Amino acid sequence: MIQINPTNIRVWSLLGQNSALGNALLEIAKENEKIVAITSDLAKSSGLDRFGKLFPNRLINTGIAEQNMLGIAAAFANEDFIPFAISFAAFSVLRACEPTRHFMGYMQRNVKLIGLGSGFAMGVFGNTHYCREDIAIIRAIPGIAIISPADCTELVKAMEASAEYTGPVYIRLTGIMNNPVVYKKNYNFEIGRAITLKQGTDITIIATGSMVYNSLLASEILEKEGISATVMDMHTIKPLDRKIIENEISSSKLIVTVEEHSKTGGLGGAIAEYLCSVQHHPVLLRLGMEDQFQPAGDYHYMLGQNELLPEQIASNVRQKFLSLK
Amino acid sequence: MLSVKKLQDISNQVRRDIIRMTHMAGSGHPGGALGAADFLVTLYYEFMKPDPNGFTMDGTEEDIFFLSNGHVSALWYSVLARYGYFGIKELGTFRRMGSRLQGHPSIIDGLPGIRVASGSLGMGLSVATGAALAKKLNNDNHLVYLMLGDGELEEGQNWEALMFASAWKVDNLIAVIDYNGQQIDGPVEKVMDLGNLRAKLEAFGWHVIEMYGNDIPDILEKMKESIANLHKGKPVIVIMTTHMGFGVKFMLDNHKWHGVPPNDDEAKQALAQLDETLGDF
Numbered sequence: 001m002i003q004i005n006p007t008n009i010r011v012w013s014l015l016g017q018n019s020a021l022g023n024a025l026l027e028i029a030k031e032n033e034k035i036v037a038i039t040s041d042l043a044k045s046s047g048l049d050r051f052g053k054l055f056p057n058r059l060i061n062t063g064i065a066e067q068n069m070l071g072i073a074a075a076f077a078n079e080d081f082i083p084f085a086i087s088f089a090a091f092s093v094l095r096a097c098e099p100t101r102h103f104m105g106y107m108q109r110n111v112k113l114i115g116l117g118s119g120f121a122m123g124v125f126g127n128t129h130y131c132r133e134d135i136a137i138i139r140a141i142p143g144i145a146i147i148s149p150a151d152c153t154e155l156v157k158a159m160e161a162s163a164e165y166t167g168p169v170y171i172r173l174t175g176i177m178n179n180p181v182v183y184k185k186n187y188n189f190e191i192g193r194a195i196t197l198k199q200g201t202d203i204t205i206i207a208t209g210s211m212v213y214n215s216l217l218a219s220e221i222l223e224k225e226g227i228s229a230t231v232m233d234m235h236t237i238k239p240l241d242r243k244i245i246e247n248e249i250s251s252s253k254l255i256v257t258v259e260e261h262s263k264t265g266g267l268g269g270a271i272a273e274y275l276c277s278v279q280h281h282p283v284l285l286r287l288g289m290e291d292q293f294q295p296a297g298d299y300h301y302m303l304g305q306n307e308l309l310p311e312q313i314a315s316n317v318r319q320k321f322l323s324l325k
Numbered sequence: 326m327l328s329v330k331k332l333q334d335i336s337n338q339v340r341r342d343i344i345r346m347t348h349m350a351g352s353g354h355p356g357g358a359l360g361a362a363d364f365l366v367t368l369y370y371e372f373m374k375p376d377p378n379g380f381t382m383d384g385t386e387e388d389i390f391f392l393s394n395g396h397v398s399a400l401w402y403s404v405l406a407r408y409g410y411f412g413i414k415e416l417g418t419f420r421r422m423g424s425r426l427q428g429h430p431s432i433i434d435g436l437p438g439i440r441v442a443s444g445s446l447g448m449g450l451s452v453a454t455g456a457a458l459a460k461k462l463n464n465d466n467h468l469v470y471l472m473l474g475d476g477e478l479e480e481g482q483n484w485e486a487l488m489f490a491s492a493w494k495v496d497n498l499i500a501v502i503d504y505n506g507q508q509i510d511g512p513v514e515k516v517m518d519l520g521n522l523r524a525k526l527e528a529f530g531w532h533v534i535e536m537y538g539n540d541i542p543d544i545l546e547k548m549k550e551s552i553a554n555l556h557k558g559k560p561v562i563v564i565m566t567t568h569m570g571f572g573v574k575f576m577l578d579n580h581k582w583h584g585v586p587p588n589d590d591e592a593k594q595a596l597a598q599l600d601e602t603l604g605d606f
Contacts, residue, residue: 036462057462058462060458060493062485062489063485063488063489063492065482065485065488065489067447067448067451067481067482067485068451068454068482068485068486068489070451071448071450071451071452071454071455071482071486072451072452072454072455072458072489073455074441074451074452074455075441075451075452075453075454075455075456075458075459076455076458076459078382078383078384078440078441078452078455078456078459079383079384079385079456079459079460079463080383080385081459081462098445099448099451099482102442102445102448103448106431106433106442107432107433107441107442108433
């Protein structure tokens with residue numbers, strides 16, 4: 001077990017999710033010799049330098065070749081290794097989409113696919129490097145769990161849980177360095193079980209990844225205005241924790257989803273699909289990336305353009321909530 | 326060691342199986358399957374000699390084979406059944422509703438002998454390379470064999486894997502290209518000319534061996550040579566020239582038979598050219 005203490009939490013947060021990943025994988029690999037890291041030229045970006053020094057045979061760099069990375073990973077899984085296949089989300093999921101479907105979906109190989117720098121994390125790199133549709137794509141493939149950690153500590157917990165879990169997992173990393181801290185101390189993390197961070201009485205905000213922290217800040221703004229919000233960390237988007245949503249349906253006047261992903265097919269899409277099957281449910285407001293490629297900018301600029309900053313989330317929620325009355 | 330005559334008899338029966346399976350199913354890919362029959366029979370019976378009753382999915386501590394050009398599934402199923410992985414009667418279920426013998430090899434139905442699904446082209450070389458590397462990491466001295474198609478080489482992922490395998494010195498791997506020169510739309514050299522394939526493969530750092538895949542003595546000799554060249558820092562690749570449709574005169578070297586089954590008359594004609602050596606399923 002990796003130590004969850006204030007020092008580690010601070011260091012991981014400073015590093016951001018990409019580099020915290022390499023730290024976590026190193027610690028997991030020390031205790032489990034079956035762990036291998038397979039990356040397509042992103043060992044440095046994912047903080048795997050020390051991993052490579054300690055376990056040179058267990059760090060496999062395929063060069064810039066994501067499809068081959070998936071094939072190699074599947075073969076290692078076949079021989080009872082636990083491969084973590086690591087690239088930028090835009091490339092691991094999109095370029096290697098069919099191998100992902102084949103090996104992780106169809107063949108159910110025990111591969112852990114990592115999407116570094118998803119959402120707008122790549123900032124001024126621009127649209128080729130943004131990943132706005134990975135949740136939608138993986139969600140449509142049967143049998144792959146999808147986790148998007150709220151902060152670096154949750155990433156570490158998710159990595160540990162994924163290494164223990166038998167079956168394919170996609171872990172989506174969001175946010176940049178100085179990743180805000182949601183979890184200040186150790187807690188119980190379980191794949192497929194969402195976490196209620198704050199209990200309110202009027203509305204329910206269901207967020208994932210980087211948007212959990214922004215949703216918490218938004219809920220504080222709303223609170224001052226007399227709107228009481230429940231905030232949930234839906235770290236696992238698939239399988240969706242229906243039970244926790246079910247409990248909210250009867251008491252909540254508005255359900256809001258917030259994600260650094262396209263409004264199409266992501267967390268909002270998953271919740272919408274679920275709510276459709278329920279006879280009476282509150283109105284759903286989906287917040288996320290607009291359905292268009294946009295001029296590039298730095299991370300905060302891009303969030304702003306898509307109304308994903310805390311005050312913008314609060315403002316959109318307030319407007320919707322007041323319109324219901 | 327089996328005699329060349331015995332291997333030919335098995336190959337002949339496998340060819341009959343292929344004709345009967347694709348004919349009964351009313352679909353399938355007889356051409357490439359017939360062409361590669363001598364090789365796959367020889368590989369299983371003379372080189373790999375696996376224990377069909379001790380099949381494990383992870384394939385540790387045994388030589389393993391992957392099929393990348395999954396459309397020649399009728400061939401693989403026949404060889405697996407004849408070798409003893411499952412009863413030959415099941416060959417009659419090829420491509421039928423709910424059969425374990427899907428059009429392209431699957432692993433979700435529990436068919437013994439198959440570890441990796443294929444059908445979508447261009448992915449097998451990555452798998453074979455990864456498996457061979459995993460064997461090294463496991464200190465497992467067994468070998469990995471792969472068969473892939475020639476037209477399939479048009480998929481870019483192969484070249485990622487070719488680069489990788491030589492850079493990582495994956496020298497416990499033998500990849501065999503079924504070079505029959507035909508693909509769906511016509512001759513490979515007309516659809517997408519592979520050019521000087523040997524030079525390309527050598528430039529990618531592989532030890533290249535050429536073999537005639539419709540001649541069992543040549544297969545025996547060149548596969549021995551391939552094995553002798555392993556563990557020398559280079560992966561080995563065999564350019565195996567074969568004739569699509571080999572064994573059935575009217576199918577010979579004709580791309581039309583890539584993915585079309587014989588009708589009643591054609592099946593009858595074809596079977597008249599292939600001796601029933603081991604008994605039909």
